[in-house]
Amino acid sequence: MITTKMSLDLKNEGILATAIHPGWVKTDMGGPTASIDTVKSVTGCMSVMEKLHGEEGTGKFYHGVTGDTIGW
Numbered sequence: 459m460i461t462t463k464m465s466l467d468l469k470n471e472g473i474l475a476t477a478i479h480p481g482w483v484k485t486d487m488g489g490p491t492a493s494i495d496t497v498k499s500v501t502g503c504m505s506v507m508e509k510l511h512g513e514e515g516t517g518k519f520y521h522g523v524t525g526d527t528i529g530w
């Protein structure tokens with residue numbers, strides 16, 4: 459809801475607001491059995507961010523590894 463509200467509030471200023479799932483990552487929180495390392499997670503999230511633009515790039519929830527949108 460915060461992402462959706464921010465995307466609407468900031469639309470006229472040309473600022474995109476989108477949530478990105480980092481995947482299940484090997485960190486203190488994700489633990490050693492998680493499926494991907496931090497490099498793969500961050501590389502994927504950066505790749506998603508690079509492609510965001512216009513209406514399609516705001517108010518959404520993307521998976522950082524697959525690049526797919528996740529339904530709210």
Ligand SMILES: NC(=O)c1ccc[n+]([C@@H]2O[C@H](COP(=O)([O-])OP(=O)(O)OC[C@H]3O[C@@H](n4cnc5c(N)ncnc54)[C@H](OP(=O)(O)O)[C@@H]3O)[C@@H](O)[C@H]2O)c1
Pocket residue numbers: 479480481482483484485486487488489492
């Ligand atoms: N790992 C996953 O699979 C996964 C999946 C989905 C979403 N996420 C989200 O990604 C974010 C980061 O997760 P992570 O896996 O990187 O977790 P993490 O390895 O536990 O790291 C959390 C980081 O937050 C810092 N931190 C915690 N409380 C803080 C506070 N009060 N003030 C300032 N810094 C604080 C910690 O600092 P210290 O090291 O100094 O304690 C640490 O650097 C979280 O919001 C998590 O919900 C993670």
